[in-house]
Amino acid sequence: MNNKVKLARVKANLTQQELADAVGITRQTVSLIEKGKYNPTLKLCLQICYTVDERLDELFWIEREDFE
Template identity: 45%
Template sequence: MKTRIKELRAKFNLTQGELAKKVGVRRETIVFLEKGKYNPSLKLAYNIAKVFGERIEDIFIFDEEQK
């Protein structure tokens, strides 16, 4: 899975720690999300999307070949 979190954080001038605090997770969780090494819960994906004012599917890009 790929994400646009890093790109959106830069656009909104947020650090990993600041985003983590806004969505109620540890900074390390944001690191793993950005690296594509962690699949978020629906609640976490929703909260991240809400922070950025984007749709979940516009932030988290699932590679069809991984199915």
């Protein structure tokens, strides 16, 4: 998953642990999301977006050609 979660987290001045605590996951899960090695649920994506004050499409949008 190509996303901008790490950039948004840093912009919001949050550590991985602080973001994890805010959305109810582990720091390791945040790390995996940032690396694109974990596919979060829509609910978790929205929780992350609300926490870092970004829109869903800004952080998690995947272009159609990237699925191929």
